[in-house]
Amino acid sequence: MFSFCTDPDTLDTARWFACYLTSGKHMGFYASFGTVLLLLAITAPVALIFGFGGAVAARSRFLPLRLFGQGYTAIVRGVPDIVFFLFFVIALDQAFEWLRHKVKCPDWDQPIRQGSDFIVCPAAKLPLGNAPQWVHESYGFGLAVLTFAIVFGAFAANVLHGAMRAVPHAQIETAEAYGMTERQAFRRVLVPQMWIYALPGLSNLWMILVKATPLLFLLGVEDIVYWARELGGMKTQIYAYPHPDWRLWYLLGLLVFYLGLTKVSEVMLGRLTTRLSHGQATLGGDAQRKVTPA
Amino acid sequence: MSCVQTIQDYALRSIGIGERLLPRSDFTLCEQFTLIGSGLIWNVYFGALALFCGFFLATGLALMRNSHLHVLRKPSEWFIFLFRGSPLFIQFFLAYETFVMLPRAGIEFHLLGAGFTAGTGWLTRAWAGALIVLFLNTAAYSAEIFYGALRSVPKGDIDAADAYGMSGLSRFRRVIWPTMLRLAWPAYTNEAIFLFHATTLVFFSSFPAWQQKGDALYYASYFAEKTFNPFIPYPIVAGYFIILTLLIITLFNFVNRRLNRHLPQVARRRLKIRPQVIR
Numbered sequence: 001m002f003s004f005c006t007d008p009d010t011l012d013t014a015r016w017f018a019c020y021l022t023s024g025k026h027m028g029f030y031a032s033f034g035t036v037l038l039l040l041a042i043t044a045p046v047a048l049i050f051g052f053g054g055a056v057a058a059r060s061r062f063l064p065l066r067l068f069g070q071g072y073t074a075i076v077r078g079v080p081d082i083v084f085f086l087f088f089v090i091a092l093d094q095a096f097e098w099l100r101h102k103v104k105c106p107d108w109d110q111p112i113r114q115g116s117d118f119i120v121c122p123a124a125k126l127p128l129g130n131a132p133q134w135v136h137e138s139y140g141f142g143l144a145v146l147t148f149a150i151v152f153g154a155f156a157a158n159v160l161h162g163a164m165r166a167v168p169h170a171q172i173e174t175a176e177a178y179g180m181t182e183r184q185a186f187r188r189v190l191v192p193q194m195w196i197y198a199l200p201g202l203s204n205l206w207m208i209l210v211k212a213t214p215l216l217f218l219l220g221v222e223d224i225v226y227w228a229r230e231l232g233g234m235k236t237q238i239y240a241y242p243h244p245d246w247r248l249w250y251l252l253g254l255l256v257f258y259l260g261l262t263k264v265s266e267v268m269l270g271r272l273t274t275r276l277s278h279g280q281a282t283l284g285g286d287a288q289r290k291v292t293p294a
Numbered sequence: 295m296s297c298v299q300t301i302q303d304y305a306l307r308s309i310g311i312g313e314r315l316l317p318r319s320d321f322t323l324c325e326q327f328t329l330i331g332s333g334l335i336w337n338v339y340f341g342a343l344a345l346f347c348g349f350f351l352a353t354g355l356a357l358m359r360n361s362h363l364h365v366l367r368k369p370s371e372w373f374i375f376l377f378r379g380s381p382l383f384i385q386f387f388l389a390y391e392t393f394v395m396l397p398r399a400g401i402e403f404h405l406l407g408a409g410f411t412a413g414t415g416w417l418t419r420a421w422a423g424a425l426i427v428l429f430l431n432t433a434a435y436s437a438e439i440f441y442g443a444l445r446s447v448p449k450g451d452i453d454a455a456d457a458y459g460m461s462g463l464s465r466f467r468r469v470i471w472p473t474m475l476r477l478a479w480p481a482y483t484n485e486a487i488f489l490f491h492a493t494t495l496v497f498f499s500s501f502p503a504w505q506q507k508g509d510a511l512y513y514a515s516y517f518a519e520k521t522f523n524p525f526i527p528y529p530i531v532a533g534y535f536i537i538l539t540l541l542i543i544t545l546f547n548f549v550n551r552r553l554n555r556h557l558p559q560v561a562r563r564r565l566k567i568r569p570q571v572i573r
Contacts, residue, residue, distance in 0.1 A: 078532075078535060078536040078539045078540075079491075079531075079535050080491035080492070080494045080511070080531075080535055081491070082491075082498065082511065083494065083514070083528055083531050083532055086511070086514075086518070086524070087528040087529075090518065090522075090524040094524075113523070118522045118523070211380070211381040211382070212381070213381070214381045214384055215383065218498055225383070225384070225387065229387075245391075245395070247391045248388070248391040248392060248395060251384060251387050251388045251391055252388065254384055255380050255384055255385075255388060258379065258380045258381055259375070259376070259379045259380055262378075262380070263379070
């Protein structure tokens with residue numbers, strides 16, 4: 001990056017580090033922090049949508065839909081989430097390929113499972129065998145996002161279902177007395193009010209989601225843990241920047257990153273609680289009313 | 295090979311008793327159930343020991359956090375923030391790298407004039423290293439729960455203890471501590487469940503499975519990798535863990551009933567399982 005970086009062997013310590021920390025591989029490492037933040041930015045809203053769908057399904061009058069909603073929220077409780085992560089990534093991949101196989105190669109006569117192999121016709125492969133590298137990487141990332149969204153959607157569904165039940169029932173009755181249909185009352189009264197009741201659960205969930213991001217590494221995405229292990233490993237003299245095993249320091253860096261992320265989230269969520277409490281019939285809302293004169 | 299034979303060969307495989315080689319091809323359902331179940335021994339070992347040891351450290355940390363003294367409160371607050379604010383996954387990695395960096399020959403230290411050499415090799419092995427991480431982690435989470443409960447011990451209880459002339463240790467042991475446990479128990483049950491779930495991370499973080507002695511998930515992923523079929527081994531793990539979770543709930547419910555036995559029936563708090571997945 002700097003002009004004096006051409007021959008690292010001759011540099012003094014400060015310059016050596018300046019060159020070392022701006023090498024091409026380190027840029028990849030810094031970019032992977034972006035990957036983690038991108039995952040959080042995509043997963044959180046998608047999981048919320050899944051959760052909302054699950055909660056609405058669990059309240060439904062239609063029995064199969066209700067059973068589906070309740071089953072979805074119930075199943076993730078008793079099982080370690082990492083099992084889901086490992087399961088869904090392969091299962092989703094195979095499900096997509098199988099569907100494409102059914103559509104694209106209807107006249108394929110061999111079985112898909114041959115012993116220990118899962119074989120679909122070449123046209124149904126995901127991503128296609130001749131696809132460029134970035135397609136493979138984003139497909140992997142997309143699968144990871146979907147998996148995260150399914151697992152965290154179930155937890156969000158649980159939280160939102162509870163929040164919907166916490167909204168005082170009299171409010172909905174009032175809305176109906178004003179002539180609103182059930183659907184209108186749901187949209188205009190229940191949904192705007194449920195967030196304050198959902199917030200403690202959702203903030204807890206956000207903290208868990210933040211702390212779940214290193215699992216990306218297990219799903220085969222080149223995330224910060226991957227880079228920290230890659231860069232920190234011992235480098236011999238054949239590398240431009242030889243150094244002993246520094247993985248400990250890289251991982252300490254990650255630890256600080258996560259602690260910082262937790263702290264920032266705590267502060268932001270605290271502010272959000274204050275805002276959402278405004279005018280609500282809760283202890284927090286009452287306290288605000290007493291401080292600010294009407 | 296019959297299923298009884300398989301059970302004889304592999305039921306204790308995860309602790310090194312029985313057949314040395316894992317099955318390589320033509321996996322039967324029986325083999326999958328047996329091996330994954332055998333791996334569950336490790337999950338129970340990690341979970342039970344970490345929970346038991348963590349309980350005492352957590353009580354101490356909660357008391358420190360509740361103290362007026364700055365020197366006691368701050369370290370406890372930092373410890374809890376450090377372990378609750380970072381992913382367990384990173385903690386495992388970090389601990390492993392630290393243990394590996396310790397000198398292989400052992401650390402020499404002098405005590406009462408005599409020299410000792412403490413070996414450090416065992417720390418890099420999962421049974422000790424991962425257990426230490428899990429122990430510290432669960433202590434931090436439980437300490438936060440106990441601290442919350444400690445803050446909500448009714449003032450009247452303490453006044454009553456004072457009126458009886460209790461103070462110091464006896465007041466703590468006979469009044470504050472039982473009430474704290476009673477209040478914290480539902481949340482602590484959740485903590486226990488998710489600690490057991492967290493034990494599946496051990497062999498997926500950096501601690502290597504020595505001689506293929508791993509936990510339930512380790513064997514499940516072994517099968518999934520070999521057969522490329524996730525639909526059998528992972529539901530088996532899931533089934534085992536649901537059974538384990540139900541066992542924990544039953545056990546903790548038993549304690550919960552004992553802790554609440556002096557209360558009228560209606561006032562007893564039922565255990566409620568809330569999600570708190572990864573740490």
